[in-house]
Amino acid sequence: MSHSDVVIKVVSNRQQQHEFINLAWSIYQDDPHWVPPLRLNQMELLNYRPHPFYNKSRIQTFLAYRQGKPVGRIAAILDQFHNEYHHEQRGMFGFFESIDDQAVADALMNAAKDWLRQQGAVSLRGPANPSQNYEWGMLVEGFHSPPKFMMTYNKPYYGQLIENCGLSKSQDMFAFIATIDMLDGLDPKLLFVAEEAKRRFEVDVRPINKRRFEQDVESFLHIYNRALPGQWGFTPMSPGELKASAKGLKHLIVPEMTKIAEVKGKPVGAVLGLLDYNPLIKQIDGRLFPFGFIKLMWKRKSLKTIRLISTNVLPEYQRWGLGLVLMHSLVPTVRKWGIEVAEFSWVLESNKLSRGTLERGGAKRDKVYRIYDCDLSSPPS
Numbered sequence: 001m002s003h004s005d006v007v008i009k010v011v012s013n014r015q016q017q018h019e020f021i022n023l024a025w026s027i028y029q030d031d032p033h034w035v036p037p038l039r040l041n042q043m044e045l046l047n048y049r050p051h052p053f054y055n056k057s058r059i060q061t062f063l064a065y066r067q068g069k070p071v072g073r074i075a076a077i078l079d080q081f082h083n084e085y086h087h088e089q090r091g092m093f094g095f096f097e098s099i100d101d102q103a104v105a106d107a108l109m110n111a112a113k114d115w116l117r118q119q120g121a122v123s124l125r126g127p128a129n130p131s132q133n134y135e136w137g138m139l140v141e142g143f144h145s146p147p148k149f150m151m152t153y154n155k156p157y158y159g160q161l162i163e164n165c166g167l168s169k170s171q172d173m174f175a176f177i178a179t180i181d182m183l184d185g186l187d188p189k190l191l192f193v194a195e196e197a198k199r200r201f202e203v204d205v206r207p208i209n210k211r212r213f214e215q216d217v218e219s220f221l222h223i224y225n226r227a228l229p230g231q232w233g234f235t236p237m238s239p240g241e242l243k244a245s246a247k248g249l250k251h252l253i254v255p256e257m258t259k260i261a262e263v264k265g266k267p268v269g270a271v272l273g274l275l276d277y278n279p280l281i282k283q284i285d286g287r288l289f290p291f292g293f294i295k296l297m298w299k300r301k302s303l304k305t306i307r308l309i310s311t312n313v314l315p316e317y318q319r320w321g322l323g324l325v326l327m328h329s330l331v332p333t334v335r336k337w338g339i340e341v342a343e344f345s346w347v348l349e350s351n352k353l354s355r356g357t358l359e360r361g362g363a364k365r366d367k368v369y370r371i372y373d374c375d376l377s378s379p380p381s
Contacts (some may be wrong), residue, residue, distance in 0.1 A: 006071070006107040008096040011061040019070050020061055020095075027097050027155070034144040034153055034288035041248070045130055046075065046095065052240030053130060056080040058119065061095070062103045062111045072098035072105065076112035077130045078119050082235045091116030091376065093126035093135070097154075098161060101189040105161035107228035113376055122377045125233075127152070133237050137173050137346065138162065142367030148276045148307040148343045151175065152369065159370065160263065163321075167372035171232055174355070175345035176363035180334055188373045201320060204262045205329040208255040216260060217246035217253070220312075225268075227312035232350050233371070251297065252277065256333040257306060257375070259326050261313070269313035271326040273334070276305040276343070304340045323357075 011020050021042055028034035044051040047059050057080045064072035077092040093112045098104045101278070113124060129135040135152050140159045147153040197203065208216040225236040237245065257273035280299055284292030308330075313322045346369060347354050 004103045004107075005066055006104050007065045008107050008111045009063050009065065011063055016063060017043075017046070017061075020046070020073050021048075021074050023063075023070050023097055027099065027237050031155070033143065035146055035282050036126040038281060038288060039286045040288055042286075043279065045134060047143070052238060052244050053081075053134075055240055056238070057130070058225075059130060060112075060115050062108060062115075064098070064108050066104070071101070072096075072108050074108040074112045075130065076115040077126075077128060077239065078116065079122065079128070079131050079235070081238060082131065085235045089120055089122045091121030092128040092130065093122050094129040096127050096138075096158070096162075098158070099231055100155070100157045100161075102161060102164055105165055109162075109167075112293055119375055122375070123297075124167070124374050124376050126167075126372060132235055133241065136370030137371055140172075140368050140370045142175065146282075147276055147367075148305065148345060149274055149278050149281075150309075151345055152306070165374075167174040169370055170369045170373035172349040173346035173366050173369045173371070174349065175343055175367040176347060177366040178342050178356045178358070178361065178363040179342070180242045180331070180339055182362040184259070190321075190324055190357075191328065193321040196327050197280060197321035198325050201317075203268075203322065203325055205259050206323060207263065207333075208253060208258045208260065210255055213245050213250060213253075213255075214243075217249060218242055219246060219260060219267040220258065220272060223267060223270050223314060224281065224314050226311060226314055227318070232348055238243055249274075251293075254300075254337070257330065257337075259329050261322050261326055263313075263317070268317045269311070269326055271311040271330060272309045273306045273330060273342075274309060275300055275303045276307050277303065301337075304338060305343065306334055306339050306341075307343045307345060311344070 009016065009267060011017055022037060025036065043049045046061060047054045058078040059075055062073065063073045064069050073095060074093055075095040077091050077094055083090060098108065116124060127136060127138050135150060137152055138158055139152060139154050144154050182326065194349060221237060221242045228234045252274060259271050260267050261269035280296050284295055311323045311326050344358055344363060
């Protein structure tokens with residue numbers, strides 16, 4: 001396959017896998033805000049090492065070369081979990097990187113589209129790395145600062161390349177920033193709702209228990225799976241993915257920063273806060289071994305930013321103000337740690353309830369991430 005002087009190759013051997021992963025380092029070598037991915041994690045999400053997402057789903061990665069040198073990459077993903085849940089035949093694209101050259105982007109996107117058509121896909125969505133439950137969305141506003149932990153980052157020209165490939169905006173997602181002072185100065189009316197809900201329904205809020213960590217993380221992820229079905233694009237995580245996520249988060253979670261709300265001993269809501277490890281991941285250049293992981297654990301007390309990934313409450317408890325109870329319970333903990341800034345990410349543009357609560361609380365929209373869609377049913381002539 002070639003497009004002008006661009007040659008597209010299917011990634012089929014170990015050397016090409018390394019080229020695929022390492023390309024990001026050359027694309028971003030002069031970008032002070034880029035944070036390298038954790039290499040081991042990247043290999044799993046690309047199915048270069050086993051990952052439970054691929055027990056059912058499929059992926060094909062492609063590299064673009066010019067004069068023998070890698071200049072772009074893309075993954076075409078058939079997310080069977082998404083398609084079965086939504087009764088769709090949709091393909092995803094992800095892990096996109098490219099030099100600022102439309103011919104490279106076109107050739108990559110055409111390769112991904114062709115492969116997905118061969119798998120029976122009739123529409124395309126992305127970027128998904130590799131699905132909505134991992135990293136997704138393309139940064140289109142907010143290039144002034146590095147991304148927070150497990151959020152995407154890309155060059156400002158990527159959005160234009162993707163739109164020129166025939167994709168258009170489907171949904172935006174926002175990252176909100178708040179100082180801890182703002183969390184403390186919660187609107188008295190909201191605070192009253194939180195306290196009243198806690199008292200009336202005898203809600204107990206506790207941190208994750210280290211002694212039954214896997215069980216608690218799985219409780220959190222099960223609440224996540226049950227709380228979000230009404231949200232745009234949501235696909236539940238499979239049991240295998242739940243287990244793998246629990247294992248991956250085990251050493252990264254600070255138990256006091258993840259709270260579980262219980263009513264009569266039953267987990268009904270949870271808030272997950274993760275330290276923003278990205279400054280440390282940059283220092284270790286994405287390499288956890290042999291010493292990177294030790295550095296991550298040893299230096300994490302120096303981190304002053306938290307990413308609040310989600311506050312989820314079971315549907316039958318969602319109108320009680322339990323989300324506020326959970327958020328408010330975090331304030332003493334994060335103050336004690338010395339956290340100064342919290343990012344709430346990501347929040348769907350269509351999620352008016354969460355957006356409104358954050359905006360009323362004084363949080364500021366800091367970054368915008370975009371999901372793109374297009375039709376695959378008629379290939380270009």
